[in-house]
């Protein structure tokens with residue numbers, strides 16, 4: 494068929510809409526035999542569905558009886574339980590290609606089909622890697638996420654993205670795949686290190702700064718309680734942060750990030766680079782805290798944000814316990830990091846800045862000289 498004459502072209506426009514819905518539950522002790530949180534989620538109990546539990550090595554080590562408790566829970570509730578899989582902790586899980594292969598292998602071996610369940614329990618990195626495997630095996634197996642870090646519960650585990658790293662490039666391979674459900678069990682956080690409890694607070698500060706001045710004021714007021722991980726303040730911080738992330742995904746009009754604007758990535762262009770430069774020695778949340786501080790100072794130097802408000806943001810981060818003047822900042826190449834972030838966005842450079850506390854806006858250009866000044870200023874800030 495010749496296309497010389499445009500009138501001979503035929504176009505079929507395909508269009509359909511999908512409605513996604515999943516629950517994000519906040520609970521405690523959900524493997525107690527009498528607890529119905531998990532069981533109420535599973536909608537095909539009459540068929541004795543299969544559930545493959547995949548555990549973060551760090552969670553398994555900190556909770557040596559967890560795998561057995563999951564098996565007992567499944568037996569008690571008529572779910573076909575399979576031997577739990579343990580995967581490497583943290584970023585190793587996203588860097589090691591054999592992890593994905595091992596999960597595919599287990600899916601094949603145990604005949605996990607699209608009506609079976611994968612239950613992942615772990616930090617944001619393990620949830621990301623297992624989420625990628627679950628989304629791609631059989632083109633998508635039902636995934637119940639049970640994030641076990643603060644950052645997992647208030648951000649990484651509640652959204653629609655997953656990824657693994659590739660050739661040292663962060664989140665290079667991944668998909669958009671909403672989970673079947675998310676269960677945030679606060680008891681899982683009991684064994685978490687102080688460092689990992691703190692890291693998750695950065696994402697709450699981030700989302701408060703771009704969207705919700707009242708939440709920022711609450712975080713500021715409870716900053717010393719948060720630094721001590723006091724239960725009430727921490728749980729409020731987690732629920733509110735998760736809610737704001739979920740609201741953004743549901744209402745921004747771009748849940749699968751087809752455009753370039755990525756407000757939830759406030760502070761992340763440099764954070765991604767800092768993680769890479771330290772070979773992931775620095776936690777994602779720690780890098781985000783530094784990235785937030787940098788872009789807040791830049792917003793202020795550009796005249797968008799008052800110096801008082803900039804100081805308030807820095808004080809909050811320092812009082813919660815973040816180290817903002819990390820030695821790796823010496824190695825940050827602003828031009829290169831911005832170029833890589835542009836590639837990560839897949840279009841125009843789009844960086845979120847602050848016009849006020851609780852109000853983010855997008856710019857398509859960064860003044861590298863002023864960003865350098867912001868970096869110099871950041872390096873002089875003391876940690877607590």
Ligand SMILES: NC(=O)c1ccc[n+]([C@@H]2O[C@H](COP(=O)([O-])OP(=O)(O)OC[C@H]3O[C@@H](n4cnc5c(N)ncnc54)[C@H](O)[C@@H]3O)[C@@H](O)[C@H]2O)c1
Nearest residue numbers: 551555582583616617618641642644649654681684685777
């Ligand atoms: N998909 C998304 O939308 C999204 C969003 C934000 C971040 N992320 C990703 O999340 C990752 C960071 O996640 P993170 O901050 O949770 O860190 P992490 O997953 O690296 O976990 C940190 C450490 O805590 C340990 N751990 C986890 N839970 C524990 C528990 N209950 N008790 C004891 N130890 C425990 C882990 O074994 C690991 O050693 C990054 O890879 C980042 O890219 C993804």
Ligand SMILES: [Zn+2]
Nearest residue numbers: 696761777781
């Ligand atoms: Zn983040």
